[in-house]
Amino acid sequence: MRTLVDxxxxxxxxxxxxxxxxxxxxxxxxxxxxxxxxxxxVIGIPAGAAIGLSPxxxxxxxxxxLIYTGMGLPPVAVGLFVYLLLSNQGPMGGLDxxxxxxxxxxxxxxxxxxxxxxxxxxxVRGVDPQLPVQLRxxxxxxxxxxxxxxxxxxxxxxxAVVAAFGSIISEVGAVMLVGGNIEGQTRVLTTAIVLETRxxxxxxxxxxxxxLLSLAFVANFAFYRLQVRRGNR
Amino acid sequence: MRNRLVLLMVVALxxxxxxxxxxxxxxxxxxxxxxxxxxxLLEALLPGFETQYEARVDVIAVGTGQxxxxxEAGDADVILVHARNRxxxxxxxxxxxxxxxxxxxxxxxxxPIDDPAGVQGTAMAADALVALAAAQAPFVSRGDDSGTHTKxxxxxxxxxxxxxxxxxxxxxxxxxxxxxxxxxxxxxTLTDRGTFLSQRESLSGLEVMVGGTTIDENADxxxxxxxxxxxxxxxxxxxxxxxxxxxxDWLTSVEVQRQIGEYGIDIYGQPLFYPDSQRWRDR
Numbered sequence: 481m482r483t484l485v486d487x488x489x490x491x492x493x494x495x496x497x498x499x500x501x502x503x504x505x506x507x508x509x510x511x512x513x514x515x516x517x518x519x520x521x522v523i524g525i526p527a528g529a530a531i532g533l534s535p536x537x538x539x540x541x542x543x544x545x546l547i548y549t550g551m552g553l554p555p556v557a558v559g560l561f562v563y564l565l566l567s568n569q570g571p572m573g574g575l576d577x578x579x580x581x582x583x584x585x586x587x588x589x590x591x592x593x594x595x596x597x598x599x600x601x602x603x604v605r606g607v608d609p610q611l612p613v614q615l616r617x618x619x620x621x622x623x624x625x626x627x628x629x630x631x632x633x634x635x636x637x638x639x640a641v642v643a644a645f646g647s648i649i650s651e652v653g654a655v656m657l658v659g660g661n662i663e664g665q666t667r668v669l670t671t672a673i674v675l676e677t678r679x680x681x682x683x684x685x686x687x688x689x690x691x692l693l694s695l696a697f698v699a700n701f702a703f704y705r706l707q708v709r710r711g712n713r
Numbered sequence: 714m715r716n717r718l719v720l721l722m723v724v725a726l727x728x729x730x731x732x733x734x735x736x737x738x739x740x741x742x743x744x745x746x747x748x749x750x751x752x753x754l755l756e757a758l759l760p761g762f763e764t765q766y767e768a769r770v771d772v773i774a775v776g777t778g779q780x781x782x783x784x785e786a787g788d789a790d791v792i793l794v795h796a797r798n799r800x801x802x803x804x805x806x807x808x809x810x811x812x813x814x815x816x817x818x819x820x821x822x823x824x825p826i827d828d829p830a831g832v833q834g835t836a837m838a839a840d841a842l843v844a845l846a847a848a849q850a851p852f853v854s855r856g857d858d859s860g861t862h863t864k865x866x867x868x869x870x871x872x873x874x875x876x877x878x879x880x881x882x883x884x885x886x887x888x889x890x891x892x893x894x895x896x897x898x899x900x901x902t903l904t905d906r907g908t909f910l911s912q913r914e915s916l917s918g919l920e921v922m923v924g925g926t927t928i929d930e931n932a933d934x935x936x937x938x939x940x941x942x943x944x945x946x947x948x949x950x951x952x953x954x955x956x957x958x959x960x961x962d963w964l965t966s967v968e969v970q971r972q973i974g975e976y977g978i979d980i981y982g983q984p985l986f987y988p989d990s991q992r993w994r995d996r
Binding site: 661662663675678679 | 775776778779856857858882883884885886890894897898918
């Protein structure tokens with residue numbers, strides 16, 4: 481118990497002084513997770529909306545269970561898959577992305593993408609089925625229909641963003657394998673926590689854990705405010 | 714629902730209470746380095762101890778740094794590590810009762826086959842590091858406070874250099890992961906020979922630069938890697954000193970020392986560890 485209290489006190493001290501190495505780790509975490517989230521949203525929301533709006537996609541009987549499975553992809557398995565792709569002997573070895581932040585973004589995008597697609601699809605399907613029909617009758621283009629439906633389903637779409645963000649900012653398996661935890665280059669908060677715990681630096685590990693939690697809270701608070709501002713509670 | 718939860722808790726508590734009964738074998742918590750566990754040595758040796766003493770050995774395989782902190786915190790009964798200066802400090806600070814020699818092997822500097830820094834065949838590791846720094850050749854460091862990492866830092870010190878540049882990458886991972894990393898990125902790294910030999914198959918891009926093909930060819934005394942075993946000081950509470958002492962006596966006995974010396978010959982063509990206990994030397 482005393483260890484925990486001491487660690488907490490030390491952690492607060494470390495947070496107050498915010499040394500440059502710590503700042504670098506936090507910055508990289510935001511860059512990697514933010515980049516992956518952005519890519520996953522840009523591709524995932526339209527894809528989810530398209531699947532949700534099509535009454536009968538060919539092969540939906542297989543596609544939807546696949547998406548649902550993808551929503552629970554084990555990060556460490558994704559990490560292994562991306563590692564083998566990017567490794568020297570792998571098909572994408574020429575890119576030299578293994579042990580780089582770019583490779584980490586790729587792995588986290590793969591983890592986040594099915595979540596965005598699946599939850600967006602569910603949100604769009606939850607909208608009154610008459611709405612798209614009426615919009616089309618009023619002469620709206622496919623695109624306008626999709627956009628209006630997405631706005632109508634914004635609560636569910638925000639949930640997709642929150643779930644995707646939460647799943648990748650907290651994962652350690654994929655970034656450890658693909659990034660390699662290089663100091664100052666691919667070390668993010670989660671891999672730093674693993675390392676410091678292994679080294680017995682519990683205070684620093686705890687401080688990093690607190691930063692991770694606060695980042696997640698601040699981001700989720702921002703998403704929530706966005707929702708509220710749109711007049712939705 | 715709530716009733717069921719209470720019932721579950723009662724069952725769980727009863728089970729725990731029964732578990733701590735005397736019918737259970739005694740448990741020895743051994744904190745050791747990843748090298749002794751990953752090489753398979755402990756897996757080969759420990760069953761002998763477990764049957765002889767009707768005990769169960771729980772192996773906690775971590776870096777030397779964490780193994781020492783586990784001992785310091787009283788979370789282990791005995792530690793088997795390799796960082797001589799830190800072991801001596803551990804005893805001096807009163808965390809352990811006594812250190813005994815167990816075995817040794819050696820470190821080697823490995824690097825990419827094309828050897829851009831031209832260090833292959835250098836006799837002394839420190840000289841090779843000077844050449845690596847001059848050539849700015851990529852170097853991977855364990856950076857995890859392990860015995861190997863401690864050794865690497867002391868070699869840089871011996872070379873009179875502080876590596877802190879773009880070509881020096883500290884990844885904070887175990888030996889296996891570090892070797893894979895060096896193999897993928899074409900970097901140099903310091904490794905214990907045992908882990909390098911046991912992973913040889915998947916390290917086609919790496920070769921030994923300093924240290925030769927066997928320990929006999931290793932000309933640098935700084936690359937010698939001795940392991941010691943230390944029972945944790947019982948004043949921390951909850952420490953099984955008797956069992957820890959029995960373990961030390963068993964591990965340093967001539968019979969077990971012989972097993973250590975034979976381990977790995979059939980697979981790697983050379984032993985991974987060389988017996989070195991006082992009783993073995995006196996035999």
